[in-house]
Amino acid sequence: MTQTRVPVVLLTGFLGSGKTSLLNRLLRDPALCDSVVIVNEFGEIPLDHLLITQVDENIRLLDTGCVCCTVRGDLIDTLVDLYERRVRGDLAYSRIFIETSGLVDPAPIFHSFAADPLLIDDWRLSAVVTTADLVNGEATLAVHEQARRQIALADLIVLTKSDMATAEQTDGMIAAIGRLNPHAVQMAVNDDELAALLVSDRLSEAVGRTEAMRAEIWNSVEHNHGHEHSQSISSRSFYLDDPVTQASVLQWIELLAALRGEKLLRLKGLIRTVEEPERPMLIQAVQHVLHPVERLEHWPDDEHRSRIVIIGEDLDFDTIERTFRSHVGSNLAIGS
Missing domain, CATH: 3.30.1220.10 (CobW-like, C-terminal domain)
Incomplete structure (x- = not known):
């Protein structure tokens, strides 16, 4: 296994929770501006990638379905291609952001980075970041399994829409997050330390999750991905x-x-x-x-x-x- 594996930040969060806004904020930071972004969207019109303030050369769009399964092969092919271009010197970057659709269960992506032979030598899943909507989040968690899994598997949970949320909504969502994932780091979306935390190793230290532990999480979470989103x-x-x-x-x-x-x-x-x-x-x-x-x-x-x-x-x-x-x-x- 190479010592210079490229770090990957997996950005998840349910529909409308503020993933693209967070990504734009992060990419404006000089420490993260040399990143490549892979965007996966659910819906007939891909819009989110148009709203990312990054040059086209550094954006890849996966718009054919759910990144955890339907286009999982496309994701792996994209990562392999990006790594080869980096080795050839055609494209320079220091990390990858994967912004998933709001309907994605992140557990299979955990598994890919831990076990897929096409990825494990060249890529390192450095952080799973989940956006949590303080206004609608608690009600969403009560109804949607994908949202609960996104919270449960996160290393870092970014609290969004605090300016729109009531104190009751905020307290309720924070309590719900604590029940699902008491070990994750929680930060506000406007926290100036966000980018620095992702660049450094302090996040993995704070959460205490090694790659082996991530593999255990995958094995311990039953992957009952019955495609709720494809049915209703x-x-x-x-x-x-x-x-x-x-x-x-x-x-x-x-x-x-x-x-x-x-x-x-x-x-x-x-x-x-x-x-x-x-x-x-x-x-x-x-x-x-x-x-x-x-x-x-x-x-x-x-x-x-x-x-x-x-x-x-x-x-x-x-x-x-x-x-x-x-x-x-x-x-x-x-x-x-």
Whole structure:
């Protein structure tokens, strides 16, 4: 086994918990800016990779399914290719971030880094980082097994949305985390020590998990991956060529969150508005919570039409489509 194995940071967290925002914050730190990012997304429209402030050369997108199984082979192939390019001198980097879909069970990825002969000589799983949503997190943990496993297998848990959470929500989520994983390090998303902790060896020392112990965790956690998300959780994507008003979009999201919030696991979109067509509006909603609207300085790619992805549990997407057409715009394309 080589002594210069590349460290890998696995970034997990349930849908809408703030993984991409955290990753952007970390990549702005000089100590982490020479990282390669692998993004895995669930949904017909891959959006998250467009919102990562990193050059295209250092982003790899896996958008064909769940990274823990369906595209696990693609992940391994990507890592092998990246290592070969590093050895040839074609691409310089010091570490890899793997941002998983919010529906991923991280345990099989543990297993890959501990046992796959294509990875163990060249790669080292240095940290499993899980984002924890203080607003919706406790309710999510009560319902979704994937969310519980993401917390239970984390070395570092990053608490997000503290500015939106009540004291009761915060206390409840922290208590739930303590029951699932009392040994993990907990930090706030805006903690200046986050990047330094990931670069150093202090995280592994604080948690006390060696690679052998990670292998034991894999073996001790029954991998009952019955694809809950493939049965009851699904996605629908919308495209809209014509610019729309900001007010109409926000009214529609508020209506959707009010009527189906408990089933709305995640909504994210880039919207071309009549007010500022060259500065796309970033919209995000998780369950009943509509996040503050952001304006990007420019479109992140050459496609300047609105695009929205909705991920939900047992949602009536036909009804959602009709409400969109009536409230926002009728010139709508579905998943094309």
